[in-house]
Amino acid sequence: MASRGRTHTFSYLSMGTKATCLGVVRLLFIAFSHVVQANKQAFIQSDTILEVLHFGEGGLLQTESDIGLSSYHQKSASLHRGNCRPIRFEPPMLDFHEQPVGMPKMEKVYLHNPSSEEKIILISISATTAHFHASFFQNGVIPPGGNTSFDVVFLARVVGNVENTLFINTSDHGVFTYQVFGVGIPNPYRLRPFIGARIPVNSSFSPLINIHNPHSEPLQVVEMYSSGGDLHLELLTGQQGGTRKLWEIPPFETKGVMRASFSSRDADNHTAYLRIKTNASSEDEFIILPVEVEVTKTPGIYSSIEMLDFGTLRSQDRPKQLNLHLLNSGTKDVQITSVRSTPPNEAIKIDYTSVTLKAGENNYTKVASISFDASKARRPSQFSGKITVKAREKTYSKLEIPYQAEVLEGYLGVFLPRYLRPRPCSELSLLGQHSQLTCITSGPVFLTNTFSFDWLPDEAKTMFIIQNFSQPVLIPPRESRYIFSLHFQPSRPSLHIDSNILLVTNASKFHLPIRAYTGFLEPFALPPSLSQHFLDFSVLSATDSASHMFVVVNSNPIELEIKSWLVTGDSLSVELIRSERGNRTTVLSRVRELQNATASDHTSVILASGYSAVFRVTLVARGLEGAYDGAVHLRTDYEILTIPVKAVVAVGTLESSPKHIILPPSFPGKSVHQGFSITSSFYQTVKLLQIRALTEDVRFYYRRLRNSKDQLEPRRKSKVANIYFDSSLQCGDHCYVGLPFVLKSESKPHGLLMQEDMWDSDVDLHQTLLKRWKELKESSGQEVEALFEVNTDLQKNVQAKISARMTWPSIINSSRQILFPLTNTNSSSEKQVVLENPADVPVYVQLLPVALYPNPSSFAERVFDRDRLCGRTFNINTNTLEFQVHKNQTSPNKKGPGFTEGTTRPFVYNVLLLPGEAKSFTVKFTPVSNRTVTSLLIVRNNLTVVDYVVVRGQGTTESLKVAGKSAGPGSSLRFKMTESLLKDCTEKLKLKEPNFTLRRTFKVENTGQLPIHIRSTEISGHACEGHGFKVLNCQEFALKPNASKDIVILFTPDFTASRVIRELKLVTAGGSEFVFVLNASLPYHMLATCAEALPRPSWELELYIIISLIMSSMFLLVIVTAYLEAQGIWEPFKRRLSFEASNAPMETGRPFDLREIVRIQSDSNLNEYGETNHASSRGVYSSGSSSSSRAGGRQCAPSPTRTAWRA
CATH class of the missing domain: 2.60.40.10 (Immunoglobulins)
Structure with missing residues (x-):
């Protein structure tokens, strides 16, 4: 906060008035800047703005350096030569009279030069005390007969008389002295200078500035400045701005408004000033507080405050306590050995325990608490003194902290x-x-x-x-x-x-x-009265009687006697219950106790101040009907207190419906409830007051309906609540069902719990829960009863009996024993299992075969103990995995935190059942052999730990015989063609086509226990027929066990071989394949004859004619194509010969060369190719152009004897 020219602004009012106030603040700053110099810090407050300003180094008032008197011993002799001074002061001496501490007063002193010849040159002016400050001379030279002036400021630092001498040094006339006087009186704002502080280097001194308001109006601090760069001001909130209330002091109150913080940098004696201005001050009136701090490098112990100021106290006030905080600036720890007052003072009490100040710590440590008891300060010498602190370290000097208090004697x-x-x-x-x-x-x-x-x-x-x-x-x-x-x-x-x-x-x-x-009693009625000002019995049944209580409290400072009490009205009585100390709150807290209290036999009672009396008023409604008005009267010496009694008597009854409520079976984790209704026969509305359980059983409770009213409709059945039974409210962590389920990804806590991947402890957990269940049944705790009561304004004690029964739950909601039908070993059969969560909490379920357990035989034996007691016996196969669980729903699996539904590992299926949720699953039986298998499907769950389903299935295979033969290589079905069957082969006159087909009928028998469904019949991979064999009735058919069916197979030979062997395969729907051998034999010597006798196909002639036509057409096409090709070769050659014969001389003697013809043909082909390309790019030309082009092409063709192209 000491940077040059930097300004922080604290704003706490609206922006509308901020601009105007800123102008005022700037004017104040300009005016004050003539007094303070650069690099100073100030807080300025106008009506709306609180600012912190920074100025330069320097004091608020210029103070000359102290000048020793010895420097003037030679010049002082000239001051009184001839008792005539060469200078005259006006006034001769300056008396400031009384001035409050910290509030400066400035006076002007005039110097006259009486000489008419000599001038006086003034060099300096100084003082030997810090209470007086002088400015420099207005003119440094006083001409003959002239004058000048300077200002003297009296700033009292202490209370008492102050006297000092000002030394005025001249060039030729020596030193002149000037006496100044003043009296310091207490500051009306209870402010004091901060003098005598001593701190180490690199620490801070932060005194709190407390201002007292001596006025009858609120005091507002307007400005606050600090003069030095090392001294800055801080708001108590620690912020840069605040509201106006921070600097507003109520009348006659003392309040801390600012903290002055001095940061030590260099070892030296530092002096700074604080300037404070309030709204009660005039324009030139302000408060200036000196701050003197000695900063040293000497190791030692230092105090956070320079003085323990207890403030102003009255002699009858309680002791005021201040804390003493110290700092160790040395390099080793120091133990504080003693803290005591000097001189001893009985008004000072020091609460001190031995403390060791750590070396190197920058924070002050609390060492002691000092209390000042004003009632023990009888002499002024006890109002001040010193607190002396000594350390064990001998090199450290003792620390003395002054203390003071202002004690006001007397009283008002x-x-x-x-x-x-x-x-x-x-x-x-x-x-x-x-x-x-x-x-x-x-x-x-x-x-x-x-x-x-x-x-x-x-x-x-x-x-x-x-x-x-x-x-x-x-x-x-x-x-x-x-x-x-x-x-x-x-x-x-x-x-x-x-x-x-x-x-x-x-x-x-x-x-x-x-x-x-006033001497009057204060009455009020206690519940259940609807009004506190009178006894309101509301509506009563004609067969009912009711009692209400009222209380009278004596709030007077004297005792009162209730001399008598009486009633007005029939069937009404009043009695005193008790009188005791207490007010309304005390009596209301003991209403239940007072309702069961017995009556007193006193006829009068005396109530001391702060005591109360409780009375009971009883109204018997029998014989009454309609509105009832009565009163109770209490008589004292000051009044006759009358308390009205009002009631309405009605005729009718209330009954619970049903009178005996039987709740469904339940278990821990499953709460059950049933509606509770009241049937009213009254002709008016009945108000429901209370529903409560008469049996102290926490497992029974009730809940009002959301839309239920507190009134019962007349002559109607009204449901008032639901009665609940929750057995887990009593057993806590020791219930006979329900365990925490710990996932494999979670840590394993201690206690009784069930783990996802740990199965070896399932039996022990299951046996523990069963033991609890047996103990509960043996102690007759399986069935419990409770009694509920309903109270209304017309009838009380309407009761209903509640019965509940606890049971052992199961999440299996289907048959616990599954019998699978006979199943083929090549296929599987399925059954449905339904799981339902009967609890009110989610249940984690794992379905797995018993064979997966570490010791399945022992597990099955222990699980079956309970069933053996019930007469069930099973021969369990504990090593089979022929039974598996599959989900048969299309809904996606739910993924809980760390628990995934579905098959997470082989043969284990995870299920998460939400409360009341049911899921069905498919259990598939896939036998591996022809035998009967009985096993267990274990249902692990955190409700009963273990539950199971007995699964039984029998595996078998399909058995089929054809013609009494079983399938296999030896099952040969013979077809024998004899010579008699082939006699048509030798007949020369064939009146009809020969028939060589052999028909045989075979009996297909189902010799197994399973019904067989023949899905297809194949002959060596061909359906129904192939290789001369054909099955006539080739459709699918089914055979029950021990049933049979005939199939007809035809064999037609092609006479290419004397023996034909093929396979007959019968494929069933169960995946079985039955293979039989078809064996056909023919006479070898008749194969050729019969092959010729075989009738030709009917389509053979048509095929011959068609093929002949096709071949003839192809022959004609070849002839035409050859002719056209020859024409294309001959015509170009012919034209070239005629052209050469007409243009070239006849060559003679040249032999005929066939190679020349070939060359000419090649050139012709090239020319035709060029013409084709030329025609495709240019379009269609006329015949003349085409001929020219061909001629030109021939001219460009190279001759056999030329080696260059020419056009």
């Missing part, structure tokens, strides 16, 4: 009527109308009206009025003054006020006790 008393003598205000009771105060103290006391009528509780504001008090009253010492009149007018009969009047003075605050009462 009050004069009541003449027969009362003055007493201290703390023991005073105002019983009259006029009050006089007497003050026995050492100074004047101001009494100020700051009440604004907040001096009594709210209920007393309209009953007490302060009269004849409108302005402050001054009470001189040991004198009395009339202060005010107090007017009292009670607003209600039963009234007792015991409070205080607060007198705020400049000395302190005084409390005057005030007490008022």
Whole structure:
């Protein structure tokens, strides 16, 4: 906060007035900047703005350096030559008279030069005390007969007389002296200079600035400046800004407004100043507080404050306590050995325990608590002194911290009527109308009206009025003054006020006790009365009687006697129950106890102040009908108290429906409930008051319906609640079902719990729960009963009996024994299993075969103990895995936190069942052999730990015979073609086509236990027929066990071989395949003859004709194609010969060369190819152009004897 030219602003009002106030602040700053120099810090507050400003180094007032008197011993002789001084002062000496500490006063001193010849040259002016400060001369040279002036400021630092001499040094006339005087008096704001602080280097000194408001109006601090860069100001909130309330001090209150923080940098004596201005000060009036701090490098112990200031105390005040905090600046730890007051003072009490100050710590440590008891300070010498702290380290000097307190002797008393003598205000009771105060103290006391009528509780504001008090009253010492009149007018009969009047003075605050009462009793009715002002029995049944209680409280400061009590009305009685100490709250807290209390036989009772009496009023409604009005009367010396009694008597009854409520079976983790209804025969509405359980069983409770009303409709059945039974509310962690389920990804806590991947302890957990269940049944705790009662305004004690029964739960909601049908070993059969969660909490389930357990035989034996007792016996195969669980629902699996539904490992299926949720699963039986298998499907769950389903299935295979032969290589089905069957082969005259087909019928028998469904019939991989064999009735068919069916197989030979062997395969729907051998034999010597005798196919002639036509057409096409090709070769050659014959000389003697013809043909082909390409790019030409092009092409073709192209 010491940076040059930097400004922080604290804003706490609206922006609308901020611009105007900133202008005012700037003007104040410009005016004050002539006094303070650069690099200073200041807090300035206007009406809306609180700012911190920074200026340069320097003091608020210029103070000359102290000058020793020895430097002037030679010049001082010239001051009184001939008793004639060459200079004259106006005034001759300066007396500032009384001035408050910290509040500077400035006076101007004039210097006259009486000489008419010599001038006086002024060099300097200085003082030997810090109480007086002088400015420099207005003119450094006083001409002959002239004058000049300088200013002297008196800033008192202590209370008492201050006297000093100012030394004025001249060039030729020596040193002149000038006497100044002043008296320091206590600061009205209870401010003091911060002098004598001593701290180590690199630490801080942060005193709190507390300001007292001596005025009768709130005091507002407007400005606060600091002069040095090492001294800066901080708000108590630690923030850079705040509201105006931070610097507003209530009348006669003391409040901390700022903290001055001095940070030590260099070892030296530092002096700085704080400048404070308030709204009560004039323009040139302000407060300046010196801050002197000695910063040293010497190791030692240092205090956080320079003085223990206990402030202003009264002699009757309680002791005030301040804490002493110390710091060790050395390099090793130091133990504090003693803390005591010097000189000894009985008013000082030191609470000290041995403390070791750690070396190197930057924070101050609390060492002791010092208390000042003003009642023990009888002499002024006890008001101040020193606290001496000694350490064990001998190199450390002792530390002395001064303390001071201002003690006000005397008290403020009050004069009541003449027969009362003055007493201290703390023991005073105002019983009259006029009050006089007497003050026995050492100074004047101001009494100020700051009440604004907040001096009594709210209920007393309209009953007490302060009269004849409108302005402050001054009470001189040991004198009395009339202060005010107090007017009292009670607003209600039963009234007792015991409070205080607060007198705020400049000395302190005084409390005057005030007490008022009427002598009346304060009555109120207790529940169940609907009103506290009278006894309201509401509606009663004609067969009912009711009792209500009321209480009377004596709130008066005197005792009252209730002499008698009586009633008005038929069937009404009143009796005293008891009288005891207590108010309304005390009695209301003991209503239940009072309802069961017996009556007292006293006929009168005396109630002391603060006591109460309880009465019981009984109304018997028998014989009454309609509205009833009565009253109870209590007589005292001051009043006859009447308490009205009202009731309405009705005719009818209430009955519970049903009278006996039987709840469904339940178990821990499953709460059951049933509706509770009331049938009313009254003709008017009945008000429901209470539903409660008469049996102290926490497992039974009720819940009102959300839309239920507190009224029962007349002549109607109304449901009022649901009765619940929850057995887990009693057993806690020791229930016979339900265990925590720990996932494999979670840590394993201690206790009884079930783990996802640990199966070896399942039997032990299951046996533990079964043991608890057996103990519960043996103790007859399986069935429990409770009694509930309903109370209404017309009829009480309407009761209903509740019965509940506990059972052993199961999550299997289907048959616990599954019998699978006969199943083929090549296939599987399925059955449904339904699991349902009967509990109100989620249940984790794992379905797995018993064979997966570590010791399945032992597990099955222990699980079956309970069933053997019930007469069940099973021969369990504990090693089979022929039974598996599969999900048959299309809904996606739920994934809980760490628990995934579905098959997470082989043969284990996880299921998470939500409360009330049911899921069905498919159990598949896949046999591996022809045998009967019985096993267990274990249902692990955290409800009963283990449950199981007995699964039984029999595996078998399909068995089939054809013609009495079983399938296999030896099952040959023979087809034998004899010569008699082939006689058509030798007949030369064939009147009809020969028939060589052999037909045989075979019997297919189902010799197994399973029905067989023949799905297909194959002959060597061909369906129904192939290789001369054909099955006539080739459709699918089924055979029950021991049933049979005939199939017809035809064989037609092709006479290519004398023996034909093929396979007959019968495929069933169960996946079985039955293979039989088809064996056909023919006479070998007849194969050729029969092959010729085989009739030709009917389509053979048509095929011959078609093929002949196709071949003839192809031959003609080849001839035409050859002719066209020859024409294409001959024509170009012919044209070239004719062209050469007409243009070239006849060559003779050249032999005929066939190669030349080939060359010409090649050239012709090339020309045709060029013409084709040329035509495709240019379009269609005329015949003349085409001929020219061909001719040109021939000209460009190279001859056999040329090697270059030419056009």
